[in-house]
Amino acid sequence: MNTLTMQRPDDWHVHLRDGSALAAVAKFTAARFGRAIVMPNLEPAITSTALAAAYRERILAALPAMNEPAGRRFEPLMTLYLTDTLAAQEIDRAKASGFVHGVKLYPAGATTHSDAGVTDIRHVYPTLARMEELGMPLLVHGETPGPEIDVFDREAHFIDAVLAPLLERFRRLKVVFEHVTTARAVDFVRAARGGVAATITPQHLLHNRNAIFSGGIRPHYYCLPILKREADRQALLDAATSGNPRFFLGTDSAPHERAAKESACGCAGMFTAHAAIELYAEAFEQAGRLDRLEGFAAHFGADFYGLARHDEIITLTKEPWVPPVSYDFGAGALVPYRGGESVAWRLEPAARA
Ligand code: DOR
Ligand code: ZN
Numbered sequence: 001m002n003t004l005t006m007q008r009p010d011d012w013h014v015h016l017r018d019g020s021a022l023a024a025v026a027k028f029t030a031a032r033f034g035r036a037i038v039m040p041n042l043e044p045a046i047t048s049t050a051l052a053a054a055y056r057e058r059i060l061a062a063l064p065a066m067n068e069p070a071g072r073r074f075e076p077l078m079t080l081y082l083t084d085t086l087a088a089q090e091i092d093r094a095k096a097s098g099f100v101h102g103v104k105l106y107p108a109g110a111t112t113h114s115d116a117g118v119t120d121i122r123h124v125y126p127t128l129a130r131m132e133e134l135g136m137p138l139l140v141h142g143e144t145p146g147p148e149i150d151v152f153d154r155e156a157h158f159i160d161a162v163l164a165p166l167l168e169r170f171r172r173l174k175v176v177f178e179h180v181t182t183a184r185a186v187d188f189v190r191a192a193r194g195g196v197a198a199t200i201t202p203q204h205l206l207h208n209r210n211a212i213f214s215g216g217i218r219p220h221y222y223c224l225p226i227l228k229r230e231a232d233r234q235a236l237l238d239a240a241t242s243g244n245p246r247f248f249l250g251t252d253s254a255p256h257e258r259a260a261k262e263s264a265c266g267c268a269g270m271f272t273a274h275a276a277i278e279l280y281a282e283a284f285e286q287a288g289r290l291d292r293l294e295g296f297a298a299h300f301g302a303d304f305y306g307l308a309r310h311d312e313i314i315t316l317t318k319e320p321w322v323p324p325v326s327y328d329f330g331a332g333a334l335v336p337y338r339g340g341e342s343v344a345w346r347l348e349p350a351a352r353a
C-alpha cells in the first residue's frame with residue numbers, strides 16, 4: 001500500500017505551550033489534525049474557564065493561515081488543570097463554555113509543571129463528583145511520583161493506589177488514562193468498566209527504553225512516563241492496532257528548548273508534532289495493520305468525547321522524507337524527533353478550496 005487515505009485525525013493529548021513557543025509549534029499540529037486536546041500545564045497553570053478562554057484565543061491567533069478565507073479551521077479543545085482547590089462550580093462554568101472538554105489530573109510532582117497538581121486525590125472528590133454529574137472527562141497522568149517508587153513502576157503503582165479505587169468510587173466518571181506505557185495499563189484499560197479509555201503516543205509504539213541509552217545517554221528520548229520494556233511496547237502496539245475503541249491517538253508532543261533537554265538535568269518531553277500522523281503510520285505498518293489506523297486516529301477519540309467525526313480526508317504517501325535537525329523555537333532551537341533521519345510516510349498537502 002503506497003497511499004493511505006483516511007478521515008482527518010485528531011490529537012487527543014498535546015502540549016502547545018505559549019508565547020513564542022506556541023507560535024513555533026502550533027502549525028505542525030494544525031496541519032495534521034482537525035482538533036487537539038490541549039494540555040493546561042502552563043506556568044501559571046490553566047485553572048479556570050476564563051484562563052482557558054484566553055489561552056484558546058492565543059492558540060487561534062498563532063495560526064494566522066487558518067484564518068484566511070480558504071483556511072481550514074483547527075479547533076483547540078481546552079482543558080483545566082486540576083488542583084487541590086479547583087471548585088466544583090468551576091466545572092459548571094467549564095461545561096457551559098462549550099470549549100472545555102476535560103480536566104487534567106497531574107499528581108503533584110509527577111512531571112513537567114505538575115507542582116500545582118493534586119497532593120491527595122481525596123481533596124478533589126467534590127470536584128470529581130460534579131464532573132461525573134456533568135459528563136466532564138477526567139484526563140489522568142497515571143504515575144505515582146516519589147523517591148521510594150521505581151521510575152519504571154510508577155504507572156502500575158498509580159493503577160493500584162489511585163485509579164482502580166477512583167473508578168469504583170465514581171462509577172460514571174469518564175476517564176482517559178493518558179499515554180499508557182505498559183502491558184499492565186493496557187490490560188487494566190481493556191478490563192475496566194465502561195467510560196474508560198486511553199491514549200497512546202508514537203514514541204511508546206516505536207521505541208523501548210533502550211532508545212534512551214543507545215551508545216550513550218539520549219536526552220531527546222526522555223519523556224514521562226518513561227519508555228518501557230520491549231514487551232510493553234508490543235502490548236501497546238497490539239492495543240493500538242486491535243480496533244478496540246478504548247485506545248486512541250494522543251501524541252503527548254511536548255517541546256522543550258534544546259538547552260533544556262541537553263542538560264545535566266534535562267526536561268522530560270519529546271517533540272513529535274511535525275511528523276505525528278506519519279509516525280503512527282510507521283508503527284501501524286510495522287504491525288501489518290495500516291487498515292486500523294483510521295479508527296485509532298480519527299474515530300474512537302471523537303466518539304469517546306461525544307464529538308462529530310470529520311468529513312474531510314487526509315492522504316499519506318509512502319515516500320521517505322527527512323525532518324530538519326532543528327526548528328526555530330522562540331529565541332532558541334527545538335530538536336524534533338527523527339531530525340536528520342528518515343520518516344517513511346509523508347503527509348500530502350491539503351487541497352485548498
Ligand atoms: O514528557 C512529558 N512532558 N511528560 C509530561 O507529562 C509533561 C510533558 C511536558 O509538559 O513537557
Ligand atoms: Zn502530556
